Amino acid sequence: MKQHPDLSTLMSYSSGTLSLAFSTLVTSHIETCDYCKEIVQIGNELGASMMENDIENKGKAEDFNEFLDKFNNRNNKSEVKEIEFDLNSEVPASLQRYIGSDLDDIQWSFFAPGIQKSQVKISDKSNCHLTFLKIKPNKKIPEHGHKGGELTLVLKGAFEDENGTYAAGDIADHDTSTHHEPVVRSNEDCICVIATDGPMVFKSMIANMYQSIVRI
Amino acid sequence: MLEVNKDLVKKFQTEKNTKDFEVIFNYFAPKIKSLLMRSGANGAQAEDIMHDTMINIWEKIHMYNPDKGSFSSWVYTIARNNRIDLLRKKSSQPYTDISEVEIASDNDSSLDIVEQKSISAHVKKAIELLPLKQRKVIELSFVNDLTQEEIAGELNIPIGTVKSRMRLAYQKMKDNLKELQV
Numbered sequence: 429m430k431q432h433p434d435l436s437t438l439m440s441y442s443s444g445t446l447s448l449a450f451s452t453l454v455t456s457h458i459e460t461c462d463y464c465k466e467i468v469q470i471g472n473e474l475g476a477s478m479m480e481n482d483i484e485n486k487g488k489a490e491d492f493n494e495f496l497d498k499f500n501n502r503n504n505k506s507e508v509k510e511i512e513f514d515l516n517s518e519v520p521a522s523l524q525r526y527i528g529s530d531l532d533d534i535q536w537s538f539f540a541p542g543i544q545k546s547q548v549k550i551s552d553k554s555n556c557h558l559t560f561l562k563i564k565p566n567k568k569i570p571e572h573g574h575k576g577g578e579l580t581l582v583l584k585g586a587f588e589d590e591n592g593t594y595a596a597g598d599i600a601d602h603d604t605s606t607h608h609e610p611v612v613r614s615n616e617d618c619i620c621v622i623a624t625d626g627p628m629v630f631k632s633m634i635a636n637m638y639q640s641i642v643r644i
Numbered sequence: 645m646l647e648v649n650k651d652l653v654k655k656f657q658t659e660k661n662t663k664d665f666e667v668i669f670n671y672f673a674p675k676i677k678s679l680l681m682r683s684g685a686n687g688a689q690a691e692d693i694m695h696d697t698m699i700n701i702w703e704k705i706h707m708y709n710p711d712k713g714s715f716s717s718w719v720y721t722i723a724r725n726n727r728i729d730l731l732r733k734k735s736s737q738p739y740t741d742i743s744e745v746e747i748a749s750d751n752d753s754s755l756d757i758v759e760q761k762s763i764s765a766h767v768k769k770a771i772e773l774l775p776l777k778q779r780k781v782i783e784l785s786f787v788n789d790l791t792q793e794e795i796a797g798e799l800n801i802p803i804g805t806v807k808s809r810m811r812l813a814y815q816k817m818k819d820n821l822k823e824l825q826v
């Protein structure tokens with residue numbers, strides 16, 4: 429694995445301030461990335477230190493017996509169920525709750541010639557969603573920038589842009605400063621999943637008009 | 645007050661008794677609640693999240709692996725995830741944390757830099773050594789629960805500057821931790 433989220437993205441992941449869509453993709457990446465796992469663990473130690481050494485903590489004791497009453501009377505006393513994932517799947521465990529463990533089960537719809545799209549809502553209380561794209565070999569996404577942040581996780585195949593090559597498990601972490609023209613560089617279809625907090629802005633006016641209709 | 649140390653955590657993992665749990669509660673409960681209130685929770689919300697976190701500690705203690713980080717960082721991530729799930733209320737889907745995925749895969753990857761020996765003191769020292777501007781960005785993110793965009797608005801700086809201060813803070817933290825661990 430060669431392409432990772434930006435360090436600032438990993439720090440925000442540790443502080444818990446990424447959106448659900450962004451944090452889901454970061455979790456999916458670090459499942460198999462020891463490099464990022466270590467960065468996130470240092471971030472978690474930082475958060476723990478902030479909690480332990482909070483200068484505004486007046487040290488007011490909490491009532492253990494009151495907590496114990498609530499604890500003993502809680503409705504659901506069952507032990508925590510560990511989630512079962514298919515670890516041999518090409519779908520990261522963190523994404524399996526949304527799309528299952530088989531990429532072939534994704535319901536695709538036409539997006540553009542050579543490109544299929546599927547949007548999966550990951551929250552029933554907000555418009556938070558992930559966009560899956562299935563792109564044919566050698567197909568280009570027209571040159572574009574971003575009005576917000578964008579994370580792209582490759583699930584299968586590979587693509588290339590001005591910043592490098594991204595293979596399965598890699599993440600492309602782009603923001604408003606990035607303009608790129610991704611092209612699929614694998615012999616098989618490239619399947620990737622995208623989280624954004626702002627729309628793509630295409631260089632071509634026609635592509636922009638189309639984007640305003642289909643939206644990623 | 646009795647100390648929450650490695651031996652007590654190990655004993656609690658093995659015996660899971662109320663006496664050890666009380667020591668853990670007395671140490672962490674006020675700290676969790678205080679952090680939550682600084683991140684914008686009201687008293688009742690902070691109390692609920694703190695209670696949920698303490699219940700999770702009891703129920704998930706078998707999942708804690710000391711090779712992967714300090715006990716404090718494990719408690720912190722539980723409290724953080726509960727804050728995400730309960731305070732933001734943007735999703736009915738529980739947050740899939742990397743620790744849950746790792747339990748399922750049983751992938752035991754110990755982290756070189758994160759040794760257990762005095763980790764909290766080392767991290768505290770490393771934070772103190774950060775330049776003020778970088779420390780402020782880290783505090784706003786980890787304590788005040790602000791996104792990068794919100795930090796940019798709060799400090800009236802471009803979001804690119806927020807990102808670069810976070811990157812620099814991390815690099816300095818890592819360097820400082822390495823030096824401190826010699």
